[in-house]
Amino acid sequence: MSKGAREVVVVIGSGSIGLAIARRVGAGRTVLLADHSEKAAAAAAERLRSEGYEVTTRVTDVSDHDAVEALADAAAALGPVTQVVHTAGVSPAQASIERILHVDLVGTAMVLDAFARVVARGGAGIVIASMAGHRESPYVPEIEHALVTTETSKLLELPFLQPGQVGSTVHAYALSKRANSLRVQTAAVAWGKRGARVNAVSPGVIITPLARDELSGPRGEWFEQVRKVSAAGRFGTPDEVADAAVFLLDRQAGFITGADLLMDGGVTAALRTGEPPDQPGARLQPFITLLSAPGRGAHICPLTPRQTEEP
Numbered sequence: 001m002s003k004g005a006r007e008v009v010v011v012i013g014s015g016s017i018g019l020a021i022a023r024r025v026g027a028g029r030t031v032l033l034a035d036h037s038e039k040a041a042a043a044a045a046e047r048l049r050s051e052g053y054e055v056t057t058r059v060t061d062v063s064d065h066d067a068v069e070a071l072a073d074a075a076a077a078l079g080p081v082t083q084v085v086h087t088a089g090v091s092p093a094q095a096s097i098e099r100i101l102h103v104d105l106v107g108t109a110m111v112l113d114a115f116a117r118v119v120a121r122g123g124a125g126i127v128i129a130s131m132a133g134h135r136e137s138p139y140v141p142e143i144e145h146a147l148v149t150t151e152t153s154k155l156l157e158l159p160f161l162q163p164g165q166v167g168s169t170v171h172a173y174a175l176s177k178r179a180n181s182l183r184v185q186t187a188a189v190a191w192g193k194r195g196a197r198v199n200a201v202s203p204g205v206i207i208t209p210l211a212r213d214e215l216s217g218p219r220g221e222w223f224e225q226v227r228k229v230s231a232a233g234r235f236g237t238p239d240e241v242a243d244a245a246v247f248l249l250d251r252q253a254g255f256i257t258g259a260d261l262l263m264d265g266g267v268t269a270a271l272r273t274g275e276p277p278d279q280p281g282a283r284l285q286p287f288i289t290l291l292s293a294p295g296r297g298a299h300i301c302p303l304t305p306r307q308t309e310e311p
Contacts, residue, residue, distance in 0.1 A: 005079030006030045006054070007120075010071070012062060012111060013087035014044035016208040017128055020242035021085050025249060026053045029082070032075050034060040036088070062088050062107035063099075065153075072114035083249050084115045084125035084198075089176075091210050092169035093217040100169055101161060104176035109152040112187035112198065121195035124249045127184055128241070129202040131264040132170075133177030135271065147179045148186055155179075170219075177202070181260040188258030197257035199248045204264025205235045231266030 007029045011018045014035040022031050031053055035041035041057040048055045056078065060071045075081045089104045108127055115125060138144055146158055159165065166172045184200040191198045205211055205223055215223055227235060244263055247253055262268060 007082040008032055008075050008079045009083045009085070010034065010075045010081060010115070011085045011087070012060065012071075013089070013128075014040050015087060015210065016238040017203075017206065017241050018085060018087040019044055019047070020238040021087070021126070021245045022048060022053070023051070024242050024246045025083055025085075026055075029054070030078050031055045032058060032071075032078060034058045034071055034088075036061045062086075062111060063102040065110055068107070068110045068114045072118045075115075076118040080120035080123075081115065081118050082120050082123040084111075084119060084123070085128075085245065085249075086111050086126065087128040089128070089210075091214055092173045093213045093219075094210070095169065097163045097166050097169055097172040100172040100176055101156060101163075101166070104173065105161075105179045106152065106155050108176075108180050109155060109183045112183055113152055113190075116187060116190040116194065119191060119194055119196040122251075123191075123194075123196040124253075125187075125191065125196070125198035126245045126248055127180050127198070127200045128245075129180040129184075129200045129260060130173070130177040131202050131204045131262060131268055132174045133179075133181050133202055133260075134262055134264075134268045136171075136174045137178045139175075139178065144182065148182045184260065185258040192257060197254070199253075199256060199258065200260040201241060201244050201248065202260055202262045202264070203236060203241050204230075204267045206238060206241055207235050208238060211235070226267045226270065227265075229267075229270045230264070231269065234265065236263070236265060 009022065009026050009029045010032045011022045012034045014033055022033070026048065031048060033041055033045050033055055036059065038059045041059065045055040045057045058071055058074055060067050062068055086108060088107065090100055092100070095103070119125065143160055150158060155161065161175070166175065181200050181202065184198055187198050205227070227233065241263070244261055248256060248261065
């Protein structure tokens, strides 16, 4: 790292949300844009450069430990790493149970571990999780404790994370996103030793290419129903996620670390209460399947009455 080097913002994932956040925080800094696709990273970097940002790219598969560690080292070589934004992930409609667990769960944990080594004093990080992590949680204490405390390299050895136990890609995604929130709590301790902070944002349905895959898939009807009964009555935008992320990355949020901000337009509230805001007394049960239904993984996720999932 050269003396007087610019601050470095690391954005992992070059999708709509990653770019929206990069635009908010990247001015006057070096943006290191990482993505598993060289083509996607190059296209996103070109867009940012055309708008005046200084951008460098690196191809990174976040499910590859060595690649994540190398990304952290490359970032530190560019300058003081003051902000880390992790948005990379796959959805239930895009990947297998195994791939979701490797990318969304373990990949996020590895990113948190790697950047705990290099983040600058006063720095901050954001993990983009999901409202899905709130939908089935909290899990039984033993599962929650294991997700918090298990060494990253051993996470996939946990019995309840075996594909046959998880049961479906929907459950794999929910487990992974709950784990993201819990690992952020763990990481807050390690990051705090370097004088840095890290938090999570759990968005609801944000209109991105990933979300469009879900909306056009077999669960599209469910998403439309929860849109109608949510307090906001609409889906969100990448810019709204960026607004929340910018606050948590800024010094104004200096007393916030290890937290998870749920921003879903009121979907989780509607599901947990079963009361559509504009229809007192109406119930959401036609659109909810309890986890105790056959094949829904109740054997790993004993329920409290409020816990529900998408059909």
